[in-house]
Amino acid sequence: MKVFVVEDDPLFRKIIERTLKSNEDVEVVMFSNGSDFLRQLADLPDVVTLDLGLPDFSGEDVFNQIVRFNPNIRVIIISGKDDIRTAVELLKQGAYDYITKDESTRGRLQKAIDNIFSQLNLQKELSFFKNQVAQKYDYQHAIIGESKAIKEVSALVDKALKIPNINVSIRGEAGTGKELMAKIIHYNSNRRERPFVSLNLTTLPPDMIEGELFGYEQAGINGNVVMRPGKIEEANEGTIYLEEIQEMGEEVQLRLLNLLQHGFMQRVGGTKKFQVNVRVISASCVDLSEMVREQTFREDLYFRLMGLPVVLPSLKERQKDILLLADYFLKQFCHQNGISEREIASKARRKLLSYSFPGNVRELKAIIELAAVLSNNGKIEEEDIVFNSVNEVPDILTEEMTLREYNEKIIRYYLDKYGNVMKVAEKLEIGKSTIYNLLKDKEL
Numbered sequence: 278m279k280v281f282v283v284e285d286d287p288l289f290r291k292i293i294e295r296t297l298k299s300n301e302d303v304e305v306v307m308f309s310n311g312s313d314f315l316r317q318l319a320d321l322p323d324v325v326t327l328d329l330g331l332p333d334f335s336g337e338d339v340f341n342q343i344v345r346f347n348p349n350i351r352v353i354i355i356s357g358k359d360d361i362r363t364a365v366e367l368l369k370q371g372a373y374d375y376i377t378k379d380e381s382t383r384g385r386l387q388k389a390i391d392n393i394f395s396q397l398n399l400q401k402e403l404s405f406f407k408n409q410v411a412q413k414y415d416y417q418h419a420i421i422g423e424s425k426a427i428k429e430v431s432a433l434v435d436k437a438l439k440i441p442n443i444n445v446s447i448r449g450e451a452g453t454g455k456e457l458m459a460k461i462i463h464y465n466s467n468r469r470e471r472p473f474v475s476l477n478l479t480t481l482p483p484d485m486i487e488g489e490l491f492g493y494e495q496a497g498i499n500g501n502v503v504m505r506p507g508k509i510e511e512a513n514e515g516t517i518y519l520e521e522i523q524e525m526g527e528e529v530q531l532r533l534l535n536l537l538q539h540g541f542m543q544r545v546g547g548t549k550k551f552q553v554n555v556r557v558i559s560a561s562c563v564d565l566s567e568m569v570r571e572q573t574f575r576e577d578l579y580f581r582l583m584g585l586p587v588v589l590p591s592l593k594e595r596q597k598d599i600l601l602l603a604d605y606f607l608k609q610f611c612h613q614n615g616i617s618e619r620e621i622a623s624k625a626r627r628k629l630l631s632y633s634f635p636g637n638v639r640e641l642k643a644i645i646e647l648a649a650v651l652s653n654n655g656k657i658e659e660e661d662i663v664f665n666s667v668n669e670v671p672d673i674l675t676e677e678m679t680l681r682e683y684n685e686k687i688i689r690y691y692l693d694k695y696g697n698v699m700k701v702a703e704k705l706e707i708g709k710s711t712i713y714n715l716l717k718d719k720e721l
């Protein structure tokens with residue numbers, strides 16, 4: 278921490294210098310007048326201790342120039358008792374602290390420096406975490422996939438982050454990346470500095486959803502009102518992510534509709550309405566329009582929530598992404614656990630492609646992480662890929678692929694089974710050249 282001391286009184290120069298220099302992380306630069314100090318202000322100190330009675334400038338002038346130059350510099354006013362009025366005025370204008378010149382100067386200065394140290398450390402940590410989050414959800418890099426389906430999703434996400442007031446509804450099976458998309462939308466929109474709050478409605482008993490979302494007010498035993506803000510209030514100016522929205526009962530639906538229509542809400546049991554500005558990103562694994570048809574979900578709310586609808590395809594429908602995601606998760610896992618990078622052998626890759634991933638991307642991630650742990654010699658082999666589910670047999674016709682991709686899949690299956698091109702050509706009654714042609718540029 279860099280501290281500039283502006284002080285002309287020799288006794289207090291010594292006291293301040295000694296106090297500051299007792300902190301080994303403080304760099305101290307001394308000035309005995311205002312003009313020398315102002316000439317060096319561009320060196321950007323973190324803190325300035327400013328004597329109000331300087332020989333060449335008034336303390337107020339120096340203070341104003343510091344604030345104009347950079348309002349983040351913390352200024353500690355050090356003054357005699359006769360300057361108290363000016364010191365208090367400067368405190369109102371944003372000076373960090375005010376210390377009188379007397380026997381308590383040393384102790385109070387040390388305390389102020391300690392507090393500034395803690396604040397700077399907290400600021401540093403906060404900006405470190407903000408950076409981490411920004412990197413993790415950076416729109417350009419966070420969505421892995423080359424399939425047509427995921428590119429369409431990416432294009433919609435791009436639209437959603439440019440229009441921060443439109444609600445977004447995401448439909449997709451468990452583990453397809455709904456929450457990831459919601460966070461990408463939030464952290465890349467201009468709401469990013471405000472909270473992202475999520476609530477999975479299936480984790481609460483139905484009669485608690487209303488209070489959890491909207492907060493409540495209740496009269497306590499001694500007549501005091503007990504108040505607890507809800508998730509929506511917490512997310513004010515930011516985003517609320519509501520998972521499994523289909524679980525919402527009639528009353529909650531009505532409350533949410535009112536909020537979305539008028540921008541006002543009331544806590545459960547409360548009397549006052551107040552304004553809240555949230556973007557709602559809702560997620561569901563079911564098609565809500567069917568619930569509207571069956572009249573178990575309000576149509577007016579459905580249209581309000583729908584906003585920009587995003588449908589996330591299952592992993593099975595985007596075969597093209599499986600290996601890309603596998604490589605990505607493997608690299609990430611090795612990096613996070615400080616283990617050397619490894620590659621996935623071609624047989625193991627084929628095994629991955631033969632599986633239907635009922636748990637979608639989340640399951641693939643878990644399988645890859647386990648494989649990384651089980652693997653030896655820097656390579657993930659077929660036996661390191663362990664499927665948890667019984668869905669191992671590929672149901673080839675349920676996958677949408679081009680004819681060429683079907684052919685390739687059939688040939689790969691036979692190659693795995695018989696191990697040589699000659700035998701496969703014989704079994705499938707095709708020429709060897711057809712096989713080589715089809716698998717051109719790819720590993721056999």
Ligand SMILES: Nc1ncnc2c1ncn2[C@@H]1O[C@H](COP(=O)(O)OP(=O)(O)OP(=O)(O)O)[C@@H](O)[C@H]1O
Binds near residue numbers: 450456
């Ligand atoms: N396209 C993708 N690129 C990179 N990672 C992904 C992608 N899709 C999903 N993931 C990762 O897969 C895991 C599961 O995703 P997520 O939790 O967003 O799914 P979900 O649909 O919200 O699941 P659930 O409905 O069970 O809550 C997360 O670790 C997420 O980061």
